[in-house]
Amino acid sequence: MGGSTPMVFYITICCVAFVASKIVVSLLCYKRWAKKRRIIEDSLAGEGKMVMFRSPATQALSAKAFVKNTMKLTNKDILGSGGYGTVYKLVVDESTAFAVKKLNRGNENRDLGFERELNAMADIKHRNIVTLHGYYVAPQFNLLIYELMPNGSLDALLHRRSPEEKPLDWESRCRIAVGAARGLSYLHHDCIPHVIHRDIKSSNILLDRNLEARVSDFGLATLMEPGRSHVSTMAAGTFGYLPPEYFDTGRATTKGDVYSFGVVLLELLTGKRPTDESFVEEGSKLVTWVKGVMEDGREEHAVDSELACFPAEEVKKVFAVADKCLEPDPSRRPTMIEVLKMLEQTQSK
Numbered sequence: 001m002g003g004s005t006p007m008v009f010y011i012t013i014c015c016v017a018f019v020a021s022k023i024v025v026s027l028l029c030y031k032r033w034a035k036k037r038r039i040i041e042d043s044l045a046g047e048g049k050m051v052m053f054r055s056p057a058t059q060a061l062s063a064k065a066f067v068k069n070t071m072k073l074t075n076k077d078i079l080g081s082g083g084y085g086t087v088y089k090l091v092v093d094e095s096t097a098f099a100v101k102k103l104n105r106g107n108e109n110r111d112l113g114f115e116r117e118l119n120a121m122a123d124i125k126h127r128n129i130v131t132l133h134g135y136y137v138a139p140q141f142n143l144l145i146y147e148l149m150p151n152g153s154l155d156a157l158l159h160r161r162s163p164e165e166k167p168l169d170w171e172s173r174c175r176i177a178v179g180a181a182r183g184l185s186y187l188h189h190d191c192i193p194h195v196i197h198r199d200i201k202s203s204n205i206l207l208d209r210n211l212e213a214r215v216s217d218f219g220l221a222t223l224m225e226p227g228r229s230h231v232s233t234m235a236a237g238t239f240g241y242l243p244p245e246y247f248d249t250g251r252a253t254t255k256g257d258v259y260s261f262g263v264v265l266l267e268l269l270t271g272k273r274p275t276d277e278s279f280v281e282e283g284s285k286l287v288t289w290v291k292g293v294m295e296d297g298r299e300e301h302a303v304d305s306e307l308a309c310f311p312a313e314e315v316k317k318v319f320a321v322a323d324k325c326l327e328p329d330p331s332r333r334p335t336m337i338e339v340l341k342m343l344e345q346t347q348s349k
């Protein structure tokens with residue numbers, strides 16, 4: 001009898017602890033649900049503002065349905081995340097899906113400049129630029145509604161490929177280089193006012209269903225600039241792609257974009273990230289390593305080992321274009337129009 005008393009005591013303690021933990025978990029779940037619900041109600045009560053630019057893809061979509069669907073998104077729907085927020089896949093029906101970028105912060109006070117710039121971004125339409133379909137601004141968060149790119153980013157295709165996926169062949173890499181150059185050239189030279197991208201990198205080059213390159217995130221670096229109410233305080237641009245002059249001046253220029261594009265060309269050629277660990281260990285970087293290889297005329301040794309076959313002469317020409325983009329002196333770099341022309345010429349032979 002004496003031995004069973006501590007047993008009963010322990011069993012009681014375990015039961016109480018189990019029930020208490022269930023109550024705490026239920027309370028946390030309820031709090032999360034209540035918060036989500038409040039956001040929906042706030043949004044629908046008119047605190048949020050949704051703007052859909054006229055396009056066949058969005059015409060049938062009501063703001064209410066859109067916000068409701070967005071609130072149902074979970075971690076399973078995440079396509080990726082970056083410095084400005086998280087991107088989700090939003091499926092509306094069998095034939096309609098979007099990529100929704102939830103920016104890290106909302107607008108406490110209405111920011112008309114932010115909306116004006118988003119409206120200006122809506123006018124930018126080009127076959128090599130990801131279309132912005134609309135946006136939603138609210139005190140709690142902002143959403144940007146983009147066209148969904150079924151083949152993801154160049155970064156993922158080059159560096160995060162699953163073993164079942166085939167590596168990109170040379171022809172596809174060339175097409176992607178030309179498409180991205182065309183998109184960037186359009187932003188620099190054909191848009192009024194001209195647009196500096198400020199964050200060209202392989203994760204901002206997305207691929208449509210035909211593996212055609214589309215430049216994404218243009219204008220976002222400006223929108224999220226420090227000093228604005230809805231910003232994160234990070235500098236524009238990404239380490240590894242930044243032109244050398246940026247560290248002195250902090251100014252973004254079209255020639256800075258050309259430099260970053262040169263780094264993307266090196267990624268396509270070598271299959272290496274600009275901040276590959278092997279370079280960091282040696283105290284070097286992709287750009288410096290390739291320059292050394294080119295000086296020795298050994299470009300073929302730097303080509304991605306995943307490329308089973310490639311035309312040596314064409315490869316050399318693309319290395320030469322990258323080298324021009326990566327000139328330390330910005331004034332000696334070509335314009336994107338010139339880069340596009342050079343890349344098209346390498347392909348035409």
Ligand SMILES: Nc1ncnc2c1ncn2[C@@H]1O[C@H](COP(=O)(O)OP(=O)(O)OP(=O)(O)O)[C@@H](O)[C@H]1O
Nearest residue numbers: 079080081082083084087099146147148149153203
């Ligand atoms: N329109 C889209 N369609 C399909 N996938 C997308 C789309 N936009 C973004 N993604 C995916 O989400 C990922 C994250 O995108 P996001 O633009 O937020 O970050 P990032 O470009 O990787 O970094 P940063 O925000 O620092 O520029 C991308 O790498 C891409 O895989």
